[in-house]
Amino acid sequence: MTTAHDHPEGIEAERALKYAVQRVPGGRAEVVEGVIGHLSYDWDHERARDALRAQLSEAVDRLDCIAGSGDLDLPGSLNWYVPDLAVVPGRVARGAGALVPGQTLLVAEVSSATSAKADRVVKRRRYAEYGAPLYLLVDRMERSVTLFAEPGSLGYTKADGPHPFGTAVRLPEPFGIDLDTGGL
Known part of the structure; x- marks a missing residue:
């Protein structure tokens, strides 16, 4: 994997880009492979995200987690993501700025x-x-909905799906719930 840290000027470029994306006027933005994109969603997108959040709410509470769309930093790369939804342990999220995906x-x-x-x-x-x-x-x-699991340096080693909307998709432990994908 080539990272921003492989090049002396890359460290400064990464730092400057991530500083800038956090200060984009008029709303939130993310960086995907070095390209800044402004986040703007239509109502169907919002509905799908809200339906997903509602289904996860009981497990989120049970696990003492927080569900939201906080910033995720990918150190050593020119990436700064704002996921549609991330579930994070409450102890990790309290007082935190950007997190890394592994958290x-x-x-x-x-x-x-x-x-x-x-x-x-x-x-x-x-x-x-x-x-x-x-x-x-x-x-x-x-x-469709696809659940990827078992991450590694070459990608996820397990994929469940794609399943057409309307199919129940099982989220493994610690969630242990079936998602109703009909409303997504």
């Missing part, structure tokens, strides 16, 4: 026409590389 229990992305390729390929690879134990891809373009 989450689950990261979920809800694809849109502009984010589908990054969500399907780039983020899936990067979330695995940075240790996110579970990556849930709600692909609105394909009308």
